[in-house]
Amino acid sequence: MLRWLAVRVGSMLVAMLGVTVAVFALVHLIPGDPIRNSLGTRFNQEIYDRKRAESGLDQPLVEQFVRWLGRAVRGDLGESFRSNRTVTSLVVERLPATLSLAFAALAIALLIAIPVGIISAVRAGSKLDYAATAASQVGVSVPEFWAAIMYILLFALTLSWLPPAGYVSPFESPLEWARHLVLPALTVGLVSGSILTRFVRSAVLEALNQDYVRTAQAKGLSSRQIVTGHVLPNAAIPILTVVGLQLGFMLGGVVVVEVIFAWPGIGRLALTAVEDRDYAVLQGAVLYLAFTFLLVNLLVDVLYAIADPRVRLR
Template sequence: MTVLRSPLVRFIVIRLAYTVAVLLGVMVAVFFLIQIVPGDPVRIALGTRYTPESYDALRSASGMDQPLMSQLASYVGNAFTGDLGVSFRNSEPVTTMLFDRLPATITLALAAIVVALVIAVPLGFTAALREGRWADNVIRVISQFGISVPDFWMGILLIGLFSTALGWLPSAGFESFAESPVGWLQHLVLPAITVGLVTGAIMTRYVRSSVLEVVNAPYITTAESKGLNRKRIMLDHVGRNALVPVLTISGIQFAALLGGVIVVEVVFAWPGLGLLVYDSVAARDYPVLQGAILLIAVIFLLVNLVVDILYAAIDPRIRLS
């Protein structure tokens, strides 16, 4: 077991165990939360198609006629094999529905992170390097405004300006990149900017704090006292060291966006996981709702795991903590 003596390997093993434990906890919590929601999902799903025979058949097919703990054991066991059941609405496998919608949500989250970084990095550096001056104060006020504004309201404002008033961009919908790259980009711009503006406001504060911490570090003072070029100090010392925690925050924000763009996807009719969750709640399609929450949790945990491992590989102090 020589491999396990490595601090980095031990760190990875511990994080993997933590990830699996959290995932099991999420699965159990989601299962029981769904159980306490008022109403009979099978009866609601059948609607006007209800008959005693169809009701009993759907309950049996979904396993809801079994004891509660048996349902839980089956749910956990099937989930680890990729079987998340079938939709009450259209009898389609939940796994298929989720992975059909996942690319759209990942595309929107990636585009939003790019927008956020384009906003946060220059503004955060500018605010930190001009601490206490008017530029710093203005940027902090703008970032506070961005944090306070609901993303759906921001989306409505952008639709009103760029779609209704100017007619430059479509207000909603989606086009496949394979069918029309230009149409795909036009439909992506507004939702990506909407999410990116809010996320960028949050990340601007992280960038500012990170840069301030590095700028005030003793080794920066030493570099300046040796007469090193200020541009070189900013690039070689401040930039590299300040952006390490920013990359960590970017990964966490990306994972959070995958489960946090529900309202934006509804506003822009973007066919991702968020819109699927919204429709599932409205239709009481609990298998799809359970599956979507579980998938978002898995992605969030995996992104956090990768970020932790990369951070530990870069900074030895993390793996030894």
């Protein structure tokens, strides 16, 4: 187990190194001058030259990368050209908003996908199955930005049940935090739930057609015992994979939803960094996304061994 974890962590570090090289190269291909943008109307050639030298942008790209990578290994991701704040502090500041939205949306998705997918598979070919399949198809097809606007029109402007946008810290007011969280979480959760529903249905259907199900039926076990004791544990493996991918996607920040609902998450931070040509912030945000995605994949692999004893970690 420890050897396997060491190998997986090593592969994560190699992948992170590849991401840093790719991100650094792509970021510097973005047209525009971050120092010039940060100065705005206060442009002064002397200040411009000084800031460019301090940031190292006057050095060759290879030297810039080595210098930045050396600081990143020590936990220093640099400073924002726009706000002069450290990138680490900006990412940490946005992290609670991203985490709350991601886990709330995932909870909504699982509450929809697991019961609907299981019932749809157990009653395959019924009207309920067709209705669930059609609903999931609609959920996948509807663009998030359109659904977000419709939710705002219905729940915020027409019914006045929820605020249309914004964010309130849970430490300031838990109730207001929850009220502001509902609409963005619902927007992301319904789309993710529609995707997961289809995978849950397929996984359960495949498990229902296995020989061990027919053996359990021959033993006289009830349908509930077969589904809960045999089908669901074996269907959990492919479901875990998709859940992990969805969680990694959400933790990276859902940019469109965050912009529409003025949600101060990592995705919105990255978008603002692109608009401002803020190299350091964009690199830090993408590194966070890559690390989060790799970490979620590692946790999913560990859960494989817990869910399926046939899996051997070596």
